[in-house]
Structure formats: C-alpha cells, structure tokens
Amino acid sequence: MDCLFCKIINREIPADIVYEDDEVLAFNDISPQAPTHVLIIPKQHIATLNDIEESQLATIGRLQFVAANLARERGFAEDGYRVVMNCNEDGGQTVYHIHMHLMGGRRFTWPAG
Numbered sequence: 001m002d003c004l005f006c007k008i009i010n011r012e013i014p015a016d017i018v019y020e021d022d023e024v025l026a027f028n029d030i031s032p033q034a035p036t037h038v039l040i041i042p043k044q045h046i047a048t049l050n051d052i053e054e055s056q057l058a059t060i061g062r063l064q065f066v067a068a069n070l071a072r073e074r075g076f077a078e079d080g081y082r083v084v085m086n087c088n089e090d091g092g093q094t095v096y097h098i099h100m101h102l103m104g105g106r107r108f109t110w111p112a113g
C-alpha cells in the first residue's frame with residue numbers, strides 16, 4: 001500500500017521509533033513543533049478519523065494511553081501537554097493514516113500554536 005506510515009511500520013523507510021507494541025507504533029515527527037513531538041499511530045491502516053470502526057475502538061484508546069505514558073516518562077505529564085488529531089483538508093491532515101500528535105515540553109496557546 002502506498003502509505004507513508006505503513007511504510008514506517010513495515011521498516012521500508014526509517015523513523016526514530018520511541019515506542020512499539022502489537023497494536024501501536026510511536027516515532028518522532030520529522031518536523032518537530034515542540035521539544036517532544038511524537039506521532040502515535042495504529043499498526044492497522046485507517047485513513048482518517050471518519051473511518052474508525054467499532055472493532056477498532058480499543059486500539060484508538062490505546063493511542064491516548066501510550067501518549068499519557070510517554071508524557072509521564074518524559075516528565076511533563078503534570079505540567080501538561082497537547083494531543084492533536086487532524087482530519088481531512090480543513091483539519092490540516094497531510095498524511096492519510098491516522099496519527100495522534102503528542103506535543104510537550106513547552107507551553108501552548110489555544111486555539112493556535
């Protein structure tokens with residue numbers, strides 16, 4: 001399949017992997033917007049948030065669980081952090097394999113930046 005993140009899962013292109021289990025992979029974003037900027041993805045290919053099926057809910061919950069564990073490990077869970085999932089064009093999605101952005105290590109503003 002011609003999907004960038006499936007290729008990372010299959011080790012066809014390199015990535016700086018920070019966590020892996022049977023369902024989920026996490027790796028550093030190539031263009032980090034914060035001291036920690038990790039992308040957490042399901043190993044199963046799901047193109048957008050609109051395509052999640054009920055049978056996949058445990059995996060989707062696992063993305064958040066992994067994000068919180070990484071935040072704790074890196075020491076910013078209590079200070080706080082941001083998780084973002086972009087959907088389709090208006091949401092700013094550029095890679096069509098769902099991913100949770102975990103960003104931490106600095107203070108964020110809302111709604112932008």
Ligand code: 5GP
Pocket residue numbers: 004015016027028029030031032039085086092093094095096
């Ligand atoms: P989106 O805009 O779809 O929410 O996020 C896609 C993210 O993937 C962007 O933050 C972008 O920097 C990151 N990205 C794009 N190509 C690559 C790549 O080849 N390797 C890694 N590690 N990250 C990538």
Ligand code: ZN
Pocket residue numbers: 003004005006007044045046096097
């Ligand atoms: Zn994929």
